Amino acid sequence: MDTSRRRVLQLLGLSAAALSAPPVFNALAKEAHEPAAAPQIGPSKEALTAKQWAMVIDTPKFKSEKDVEPLVEACHKIHNVPHWDEKRWEIKWLWATHYEHAFTGTVSRRFVAEEVQHRPFLVLCNHCENPPCVRACPTKATFKRPEDGIVMMDFHRCIGCRFCMAACPFGARSFNYRDPRPALKYTNKQFPTRMKGVVEKCSFCVERLAEGKMPACVEASEGKLTFGDLFDEKSKVRELIKTHYTIRRKVNLGTEPAVYYIV
């Protein structure tokens, strides 16, 4: 979040605090006699923090599509990601693909261990340390949070030029070719829906981290995904990277993806 917006939020917080003393605030509270909880601005005390969030995907634990479906479902459901039958309008934050598609350019397209060939590989935004999508965006609607390295989207600033989609070498981004709301079977009121004409992608569940929760896909994975701080030597992700052979997508491009794959 940039400083100007943060200032607006602070101002809002201040005025809310000013309101909370006199009875005016009681009218807003659910029950008049209950002491009103102080409105909260910014991350809560339980918020999870890191210097650079990263994910490790333990791919041998994924045997078939059945293992990935609950994760994709969890992500798309809580983030109000629409489902379109028309492939052109497709929106996806997290999905499974084949080995040679996930690691195109890096791994052999032929003569692959049979089991690996049939294994589903989850792909999502890599929250690159050096993200070309951020470099390309002409409005800073795509930006990298300095505090924890998450590459975020401001749906209200995005002009829909799709330069970031051309710049992302991982196909991680989707564009709302039409109003997504009619395509939602279920709407999570805790998370914003989008409008037509803006880009979206995986947010590393920034809204859940702020509440002290792990990303939805990690939670649903029953240990197949691990999430943590890449720059903290003692973190779980670093532990896994230290003890397992991991690869990342297209490292030759220098974007430094923060999603690691145990193969």
Place this chain on the structure above:
Amino acid sequence: MLELAVKGSKRYYGWMALLLGIAGVGFLVYLKQLDFGLGITGMSRDVSWGFYIANFTFLVGVAAGGVMVVLPYYLHDYKAYGKVTILGEFLAIASVVMCITFILVDLGQPMRVMNVLLYPSPNSVLFWDTIVLNGYLFLNLVIGWNVLEAERNGVHYQNWLKPLIYISIPWAVSIHTVTAYLYCGLPGRGFWLTAILAPRFLSSAFASGPALLILLCLVIRRVTNFDPGWKQIQSLAVTVAYAICINVFFLLCEVFVAFYSQIPEHVDHLLYLFVGLQGKGAYVPWMWTSMALMVAGIILLVNPITRKNELTLIVGCICVFFGCWIDKGLGMISGGFVPNPLHEVNEYIPTLLEGMITIGVYALGFFVLTILFKIAVSVKEEVRA
């Protein structure tokens, strides 16, 4: 001088009404796009830029091509071009107007376009493209208008214009360079990731821009009392001949690098365009047509006999113009997006509706062009009489 644009023959009014009608239809379809979203186009998650951006890219070239008459006239004092520089400048204005319109119709949230200026992001090439395009529009408007007005009043143009004229020359190069940088700085898009992209864009610009200008000059010769001059047209034709040769040479350099190195990320896009990939190849006939047109253009324009014959000159210029349009418009954008970053082939086929919007934008551009050319030609006729 604007009054000159409203005094015209029946034929002139008929032509303008026709253009406005086409632009109007395009606008209605655009309203539909505003309401529904860009889903009415053939663009997708994988091919996220299409016809609009392709035509934008091509027209930036046409705009930059105008400098091919400005430069010899002002820098080398090539007097003969005195008659056509204004046409080059006005063609540049109309082209930039179309470019900006194409960008606007391509935006998902066009009413937020000012965010580019509200949150200036110097690391984004699109930010710079906005600046150079608008700057070029401004320069050509100021220069073209004032020089023409001075000519009408029978005086030399004001001295303060001189620096602007000099600036406008490298500026023309900059608009197409920056536009090439939109593409060639992106990691993971092997087709565009080549240092020769900007030179290649410029060479095709210096071929297609002057080729269109020649055709327009020939039209002006027919329908007005102003003659841009056969000598001028011939000089322009030589420019086109050289530029199209260089363009094809650059293309062959690309082909060599891709196919001799055999790096899949570079080869596969060319394969997709020229022979098809994974059983898909909607662009194959188009690309070969483009190659045939460019070769035909070279033959007709390099050879002095066919270059000096009006009919073959016209055919040659049409070949060059459409050859470049297919190569740079259709092929350059789709070719870069297919195969996608996961090496899957999902093709892009423009829809009828986006075609109608595109034609509408062209009609708008030609409307602006006709007004500007009408003014220029009327002044020239006046001065001569």
